[in-house]
Amino acid sequence: MDGYRSGFACFVGRPNAGKSTLTNALVGTKIAITSSKPQTTRHTIRGIVHRSDGQLILVDTPGLHRPRTLLGQRLNDLVRETWSEVDVVGFCVPADQKVGPGDKFIAAELEKIAKRTPVVGIVTKTDLVSQQQVAEQLLALQNVMDFADLIPVSAQDGFQVDTLSDLLLGKLPEGPPLYPDGELTDEPEQTLVAELIREAALEGVRDELPHSIAVVVEEMLPREGRDDLLDVHANVFVERPSQKAIILGHRGERLKQVGITARRHIEKLLGTRVYLDLHIKIAKDWQRDPKQLRRLGF
Template sequence: MSTIPTGCQNGSVNLPDDHKSGFACFVGRPNAGKSTLTNALVGTKVAITSSKPQTTRHAIRGIVHRPDAQLVIVDTPGLHRPRTLLGQRLNDVVMSTWSEVDVIGFCVPADEKVGPGDKFIAQQLAKVSKRTPVFGVVTKTDVANPAMVAEQLVAMQSLMEFAEIIPVSAVDGFQVAKLSDLLVAQLPPGPPLYPEGELTDEPEVTLVAELVREAALEGVRDELPHSIAVVVEEMAFREGRDDLIDVYAELYVERSSQKGIVLGHKGERLKKVGSAARAQIEALLGVRVYLDLHVKVAKDWQRDPRQLRKLGF
């Protein structure tokens, strides 16, 4: 990487002479386990996860601190054939990230056959693999039997030429440490890029919005997740209090019918979303939270450049 993040405090002492630092990214189809694997490597939750595709919408950086290295993992949206302007912009995020990292992990789940989407990604990665090492990562081995994992490893070999292929499970920790070692081995020598103890460079307000969206995604119809966006309008300690943060957030959908789904009967579903999100936000911030949620309609926002800008895309 040519640029060191702003605000970097390089005050580390007693670093080994061969200390390394740099960037890796995980790519793959939507719902290939990239965010869960990022969280497992970092050791805490920095990226939201869901069974719904296209959960990740930003390139989120998770920071792995080791005595011998600092590995910054960029979790990217799932690469897919876009049907909307939002989809194209998410793909652009992925493609631009590839050119900025030191090593790439191509994630394919162990319990799903290699398909056209994987082949499309492999074709794109082949263009950068000559200058950037690409590892094949067979994810979710905890939900596949050994024969399925072996079959997937063979299938991966036919996709493209990898530096190495490794099966892992972020859920039970299988070979997560080994994957970390493989990625670190590809990093250039250098001091830490981020202060000790910093686990992500995402602003807290962005993480809070993502936690609300994660809670809203659970239990909704398959077509709805793409249409949900969350904006935190205000987040601050309540006046005169240092033990309570007020968070006011808007959930945006594209149609009035979707608003009804998110609200639920007499607002019951939105209450459950608020309760689940508040627990996660309190764990993140380490303080009690008052969470105020409202649902608004932004008609066809995924296809509207002006509204995409307003929603942060």
């Protein structure tokens, strides 16, 4: 195909800079998990934007931060590894927050790859502020590093999402599509299901939990004798009994709610009815223990 481009892009930015929401807006379906809690994306979920003139594969990285635990360190290594493998990087900074030390920390890391890989500055969440503030944020971002391009967008109301898609695609190498048409992500279904459960478990929970929740889908199989029902057995791991109590809620009400929400999203993702069996387990200090990190998939 003449002039057809295909390649990889990733969005980086502080936790909660709107990276996953932007991925979903570009792909047009919910694949990366979004939560108001920072640090919810753990896996490199790829969203695939299929266009007549190219294919843009979005790799979602965890937010880069100054690590405090072994898990934090592993996540950061994962981020840098991803950056070195993509064709273009989008650096997301929300319009409603001042450019801070966290952003400058990331920019300093990005400078190291900017010679090889174009970095596009993206001001996200423009729907939350005035045009004047968007303009000021673009100027502030310009001073942080030398970008290949700068663009304001809003995933919420679709402002400039298509323009961003054009811009990123233009920076990809020419070449044939890398994935068959119709595919939206190459993550195994079990990983996506685990992420949806994790997202439901995080909703409305106090701030001490995000890092401490891991979900492992033990098995996913069709119910015997029925092709319209899938049995999903999953364990939600936390580090302490007090956290278990938070997720369980009064008389198990909260866990029930988590199950209902997660099941709805899983059924939508897989297009089939689901029986979801959830258990909460305690894995003491799993974020600091290499053996447990491996067992939980990190």
